[in-house]
Structures are given as structure tokens and as C-alpha cells.
Amino acid sequence: MPVVVDASVALAWGFDDEASSFAVDVLSRVVSEGATAPAIWPLEVLNGIVQAERRGRINATTARRMHQSIMDLRVQVEAVPGPPALRAIHVVARERGLTAYDAAYVELARRMSVPLATLDVRLRTAAESAGVVVLSE
Numbered sequence: 001m002p003v004v005v006d007a008s009v010a011l012a013w014g015f016d017d018e019a020s021s022f023a024v025d026v027l028s029r030v031v032s033e034g035a036t037a038p039a040i041w042p043l044e045v046l047n048g049i050v051q052a053e054r055r056g057r058i059n060a061t062t063a064r065r066m067h068q069s070i071m072d073l074r075v076q077v078e079a080v081p082g083p084p085a086l087r088a089i090h091v092v093a094r095e096r097g098l099t100a101y102d103a104a105y106v107e108l109a110r111r112m113s114v115p116l117a118t119l120d121v122r123l124r125t126a127a128e129s130a131g132v133v134v135l136s137e
Helices: 007-012 021-033 041-054 060-071 083-096 100-112 121-129
Strands: 003-005 035-037 075-077
Touching: 003 021, 003 100, 007 021, 007 041, 021 035, 035 100, 041 060, 041 075, 083 100, 083 121, 100 121
Parallel strands: 003 035, 035 075
Antiparallel strands: none
């Protein structure tokens, strides 16, 4: 079964100091079964890489390779959601105290009836309270 994967997990694939058995397990699942993510996902992943490069955590070559490696994975990125999904995202954001960005992950996992893989504790808690199965450490 595919999984909705958030940027926190995707970025953990590229940084040795964030590596964990959980992140490796999710990566294996993505490689074998695929994943999906909301439209914001590629930008969140790229922003994490850009910030790491700015802070001197990685160099430009590593940043390019890391970004390409993540984008080459079997992650189906949803198009920008239409009005019905945006209304649902708004409800999730309001009810769970999330940003619209994080609510998009919860709404997508709930709509697709698939688990959400995240390392974000706040997102995990909100997703679980919304009835979404969450894969986490």
C-alpha cells in the first residue's frame, strides 16, 4: 500500500545525522510501493535542502545530488488541489491547529485512506486525532 510521505521523512533520507531505521523503512516502502504527496512537498523538500546549503551543512554539489535523488523516487505529487480539497484542508487546519501546508498532508492521507509517514511530532498528533494512520518513529 502506498503512503503519504512528508518532507521531514524525505529530508532524513539525505542527511546522515537524521538517518534512522524508520526513515530507511519508509524509503524502502516508497521504492517498492510508491508514495504520494501534496503539491507543496517538492517545495518543502527543496527548501530544506536550500537551508542546509546556506547553513554550510552541505555543499552545492551535494544539494543538487540530494534533490535529484529525492525527486527521482516514486512519489506521485498531487496537483494543486481544487475547491473541494481546499475546503477540506481548511477544515483540518482549523480543527487541528495546523498550517494549511501540514493540513494538506493529513487531508491527502485521509482522502486516499493510506498512512502518513512523518517525523513531525505535531503533524503526527494532529493526523492521529483526525483518524489518519501514522507511520512514525
